[in-house]
Amino acid sequence: MKTILRAAIAVILFSGALAQAAQVTGTVTNKTTGKPSTGDSVVLVEPMAGMAEVAHAKTDGNGRYSLARTNNAPALVKVTHQGADYFADVPQDGAVREISVYDVAAKVEGVSIEADVLEIESDNGQLRVIERFFVHNTSMPPQTQWSQKSFEIVLPAEAEVASAQGQRPTASSLPTSLKLQPNGPKGHYAFNFPIQPDEGEKDTLFVVSYSLPYGGKFTFRPQVSLPAQSVGVLLPKSMTFAAGSGSTFQTLQQDPNVQTFVAKNAVPGKALEFTVSGEGAMPREEQGAAGGQGQAGAAVGQPGGGIGAPINTPDPLSKYKWWILGGLGLLLVAGAAFLLRKPAGVPVAGAAYAGSPTGAVVSSQPSAAYGVTSSAPGSKNSALLNALKEELFALESEKLTGTLSSEEYAETKAALETVLKRALKRGA
Numbered sequence: 001m002k003t004i005l006r007a008a009i010a011v012i013l014f015s016g017a018l019a020q021a022a023q024v025t026g027t028v029t030n031k032t033t034g035k036p037s038t039g040d041s042v043v044l045v046e047p048m049a050g051m052a053e054v055a056h057a058k059t060d061g062n063g064r065y066s067l068a069r070t071n072n073a074p075a076l077v078k079v080t081h082q083g084a085d086y087f088a089d090v091p092q093d094g095a096v097r098e099i100s101v102y103d104v105a106a107k108v109e110g111v112s113i114e115a116d117v118l119e120i121e122s123d124n125g126q127l128r129v130i131e132r133f134f135v136h137n138t139s140m141p142p143q144t145q146w147s148q149k150s151f152e153i154v155l156p157a158e159a160e161v162a163s164a165q166g167q168r169p170t171a172s173s174l175p176t177s178l179k180l181q182p183n184g185p186k187g188h189y190a191f192n193f194p195i196q197p198d199e200g201e202k203d204t205l206f207v208v209s210y211s212l213p214y215g216g217k218f219t220f221r222p223q224v225s226l227p228a229q230s231v232g233v234l235l236p237k238s239m240t241f242a243a244g245s246g247s248t249f250q251t252l253q254q255d256p257n258v259q260t261f262v263a264k265n266a267v268p269g270k271a272l273e274f275t276v277s278g279e280g281a282m283p284r285e286e287q288g289a290a291g292g293q294g295q296a297g298a299a300v301g302q303p304g305g306g307i308g309a310p311i312n313t314p315d316p317l318s319k320y321k322w323w324i325l326g327g328l329g330l331l332l333v334a335g336a337a338f339l340l341r342k343p344a345g346v347p348v349a350g351a352a353y354a355g356s357p358t359g360a361v362v363s364s365q366p367s368a369a370y371g372v373t374s375s376a377p378g379s380k381n382s383a384l385l386n387a388l389k390e391e392l393f394a395l396e397s398e399k400l401t402g403t404l405s406s407e408e409y410a411e412t413k414a415a416l417e418t419v420l421k422r423a424l425k426r427g428a
Contacts, residue, residue: 024067026088026096028059028079031197032103032141036063040101041080044090046073069094084146084194100170102196106147110139111195113228114203116266118220120235122279127212131155135195135204135226137169142197149183149190151206154223157187159210166193169202180208217277219244228266235259236280244273257283 024044030037042065044055054075055067069075075090081101088099114134121128135151137144155161165175180189195204212218221244222231233249235241241261243249252260263272 022069022094024055024069024075024077024090024094024096026065026077026099028063028065028081028099028101030063030081030103031100032143036061037079037081037101038063042067043078043080044069045076045078047076048073084144102142102144104144104146104194106145108137108139108143108145108195110137111145111226112136112138113224113226113266115230115232116222116224116228117230117232117234118222119282120233120239120276121281122214122239123211123281125214127214127218127276129159129210129212131208131210133206135206137195137197137204139197144197145195146193148181148192150193150195151191151204152183152225153180153189153191153206153208154225155187155189155208155210156212156220157185158212159187160212161189162209162211163207164191164209165205165207166191167205167207168194168196169199169204170196175205175207216279217275219273219275221271221273222266223268223271224266225268227268229264231263231266231272233259233261233274233276234282235261235276236282238280239276239278242275242277244275247272247274249274 028037028040028042029035036059038059038061040059042057042059043053044067046052046054055069057065057067059065059079067077069090072092077088077090077096077099079086079088079099079101082104084101084104086099086101088096090096112135114136115132117132117134119130119132131153133151133153139145161180164178164180166178167173167175176193178191178193181192182188183190189208191206193204193206220233224231233241235258237257237259239259241249241259243261243263247263249261249263252262261274266272
């Protein structure tokens with residue numbers, strides 16, 4: 001009887017082990033050649049285990065791969081092609097959809113700046129600036145531009161950089177925390193981040209947050225490293241804008257709470273000039289409400305979403321203006337609590353993952369994504385788990401790039417893991 005019982009227990013334990021084990025499978029396609037990508041390194045990584053690499057494989061002659069997954073912990077598949085890394089989220093069933101890669105070149109024809117947008121406000125003797133660069137890659141055949149200096153920028157020499165991020169144009173991609181590389185004279189920097197080919201109207205996004213000493217007046221002289229369709233400036237209503245000599249900015253009256261100025265067709269080697277003065281902060285609460293209306297039905301965080309321009313009023317910033325105003329700084333834990341208690345039928349966020357060729361971990365600044373509706377508790381919980389995984393990836397990224405102290409890392413991770421365990425328990 002004891003022998004039978006032991007055998008039964010062994011079978012149960014063995015069955016449980018088999019239930020936990022699964023194969024993560026998928027294919028990798030080289031979009032430059034239009035053929036399966038063969039011989040690429042494929043790695044299964046677990047962000048909650050410090051981005052531990054738990055399984056390795058290579059793509060076969062058909063671009064296929066298979067990785068052994070021993071548990072249901074949040075995981076990513078990382079594919080390395082010509083030195084550049086591409087990431088994809090692993091769903092619970094282990095079936096990863098096609099991962100696209102591109103051949104790499106240091107310089108690619110067809111790369112340009114769609115818009116360089118500066119959002120400026122004053123704060124206790126400083127200017128706070130968030131500058132966003134929307135970068136096109138229309139190369140044919142499609143190639144990824146990537147090197148130690150994939151994208152070069154010029155900030156004011158007095159700028160103190162607080163953070164930098166890059167975001168790929170892939171559907172529902174997330175920002176990756178980066179460290180700007182000094183690139184010559186003071187204020188000159190470079191991003192070591194891939195500029196992938198556009199996907200529809202979505203292009204690569206670079207974001208830099210910095211501060212400047214401010215005595216009530218400051219002159220900016222923006223310089224672009226590539227031809228730029230537009231340079232935009234967003235200011236609170238209480239501040240004053242004055243274009244410098246030889247610089248032509250047009251005023252756009254689209255948002256009653258924010259001033260918008262745009263200069264067209266900026267070129268490398270020719271600096272624009274404008275001066276801001278006065279005090280003021282961006283109206284965050286009002287812009288959040290407006291942004292929610294403007295983004296309905298669109299994916300937040302990518303060009304191509306947001307409200308359109310008024311009739312007969314062309315606005316080069318309209319297709320991503322509300323995303324800019326909405327910001328990306330929602331707190332993950334608060335968002336998680338909101339998702340846990342929200343009623344059925346309310347839109348929830350769902351996203352895939354993007355990565356960087358430097359091996360940086362995918363990072364997210366949680367934001368409200370519209371157009372994904374869930375009426376089932378399981379679907380809502382899945383969205384919450386996705387959001388939590390995104391923030392865990394962001395946390396590991398900030399730790400690896402040195403933008404987060406060990407104390408902040410430990411405290412934040414403990415809080416996130418508590419919420420994640422609760423969500424997993426609810427979904428069981």
